Amino acid sequence: MPTDTILSEVFPLGSRLNDLGRLEVGGCDTIELAREFGTPAYVVAEDDLRSRARAFVAAGRDAGHEDFHVVFASKAFPCTAVLELFAAEGLWCDVASAGELHLALNAGFAPARIVLHGNAKSEAELRSALERRVGLIVVDNFDEIDRLEHLLADGALGVSADGATAHQAVLARVTPDVRGDTHEKISTGQADSKFGFAGAQAGDALARLQRIDGLALQGLHAHIGSQLLELEPFRAAARELIKLGDFPVWDLGGGLGVRYLAEQAQPPTIEQYVGAIIDAARAARGGDQRLLIEPGRALSANAGVTLYTVESVKQNVSRWVAVDGGMSDNMRPMLYGAAYEAHVADRFGGAEACVLAGKHCESGDVIVRDARLDDPKPGDVVVTPATGAYGYAMANNYNGVPRPPVIFCKDGDARVVVRRESLEDLTMRDAV
Ligand code: LLP
Numbered sequence: 001m002p003t004d005t006i007l008s009e010v011f012p013l014g015s016r017l018n019d020l021g022r023l024e025v026g027g028c029d030t031i032e033l034a035r036e037f038g039t040p041a042y043v044v045a046e047d048d049l050r051s052r053a054r055a056f057v058a059a060g061r062d063a064g065h066e067d068f069h070v071v072f073a074s075k076a077f078p079c080t081a082v083l084e085l086f087a088a089e090g091l092w093c094d095v096a097s098a099g100e101l102h103l104a105l106n107a108g109f110a111p112a113r114i115v116l117h118g119n120a121k122s123e124a125e126l127r128s129a130l131e132r133r134v135g136l137i138v139v140d141n142f143d144e145i146d147r148l149e150h151l152l153a154d155g156a157l158g159v160s161a162d163g164a165t166a167h168q169a170v171l172a173r174v175t176p177d178v179r180g181d182t183h184e185k186i187s188t189g190q191a192d193s194k195f196g197f198a199g200a201q202a203g204d205a206l207a208r209l210q211r212i213d214g215l216a217l218q219g220l221h222a223h224i225g226s227q228l229l230e231l232e233p234f235r236a237a238a239r240e241l242i243k244l245g246d247f248p249v250w251d252l253g254g255g256l257g258v259r260y261l262a263e264q265a266q267p268p269t270i271e272q273y274v275g276a277i278i279d280a281a282r283a284a285r286g287g288d289q290r291l292l293i294e295p296g297r298a299l300s301a302n303a304g305v306t307l308y309t310v311e312s313v314k315q316n317v318s319r320w321v322a323v324d325g326g327m328s329d330n331m332r333p334m335l336y337g338a339a340y341e342a343h344v345a346d347r348f349g350g351a352e353a354c355v356l357a358g359k360h361c362e363s364g365d366v367i368v369r370d371a372r373l374d375d376p377k378p379g380d381v382v383v384t385p386a387t388g389a390y391g392y393a394m395a396n397n398y399n400g401v402p403r404p405p406v407i408f409c410k411d412g413d414a415r416v417v418v419r420r421e422s423l424e425d426l427t428m429r430d431a432v
Helices: 030-037 046-062 080-088 098-106 123-132 142-153 199-211 232-244 270-285 297-303 332-336 423-427
Strands: 023-025 041-045 068-073 092-095 114-116 136-139 168-175 215-221 249-251 290-293 304-315 319-323 352-357 366-373 381-385 406-410 413-418
Touching: 023 030, 030 041, 030 304, 030 381, 030 406, 030 413, 041 046, 041 297, 046 068, 046 080, 046 270, 046 297, 046 406, 080 092, 080 098, 080 413, 092 098, 098 114, 098 123, 114 123, 123 136, 123 142, 136 142, 136 249, 142 168, 142 199, 168 199, 168 249, 199 215, 199 232, 232 270, 270 290, 297 304, 319 366, 332 366, 366 381
Parallel strands: 041 406, 068 092, 068 290, 092 114, 114 136, 136 168, 168 215, 215 249, 249 290, 319 352
Antiparallel strands: 041 304, 304 319, 304 381, 352 366, 406 413
């Protein structure tokens, strides 16, 4: 394989095959990374995260929208180093639990730039959001409204420094009954959804939220789904939202899809997506009122790759290449049938049909069903690109497998930002 091969955009920006034909990410040789830090490992190109954050912000600026904000959906990669980087780039942060709120605050997001989500927020979660004075609470259901009313009556907000009654800004999450073309498990815009207020309920919810002292209803939120590869559903959502009234703040959620395979069609670019959202909001609202979006996957998926080591190769009907990770570090193939590429990290361009299997005790633990690899052997390092979103986030300890480290790479320097879990970590919480 020639070493000047241009890698597809599935790989982090700046990735290349070096003189030895080995994959380099963030200027670091992945074979060396595997040697130094072990496998499996999540390897992230720091500059890639940064440049995507900048592209989102610049796209808003280029569209001339003064009050446009990019809110990182922390669920995509809830790791302190990632959050710190996005906080430093001026993004806001979407959190969906007390845990994500803790991570966001700990990483330095100003509370005013935090947006709290959730379809089952506990009283404790709401209380801590109120006490911390997060920027926005996105209200999902009538029980949550009851809970907020009770907490406010209980003085959870206190009074402002100037002695005036404090207010918590809220948005109402609504389901605009718009369906994007994506996996059913990550489609959320339809009326029959576990998220938000649908149809007629939305009017009642807005009226109630408007009447509660201590709440400032600022606007509407809609997230129609994830891994969306077309822009029309976003435009349709804007046309639906305006029917609910003219509010000063809109949050149109996340959802921009990414490329997982080189042969997959190019999704809309960040610029096209931001431009389309801004145009749609402008057309519906007749102006540039505050507009938020909440990208997760589009900020981090292609910034990361996972490195594995081959443990065994077996030929029966298929050629089974088993590696040292699997459904404990990437649940997406098993949950959504998500397709990934795989390559031997120092022999790209293989042609042998293989099944890249994980090490877990079930047949469903297949990372790539139709991998093409170059004569894989035990000890080889295999890389799967585009694992920077919802991999680390959904990692688990199935079969007692410790979770992988996160390694940031930049200009040829690698640093561990999350260490590998140890065997001791597996017994750390035992109460006996
Ligand atoms: N905002 C809200 C309210 C959300 O629920 C989500 C994702 C996002 C923003 C970010 O969406 P994104 O830009 O990443 O598409 N585990 C699944 C994805 C679940 C997405 C859940 N909500 C996966 O691995 O595909």
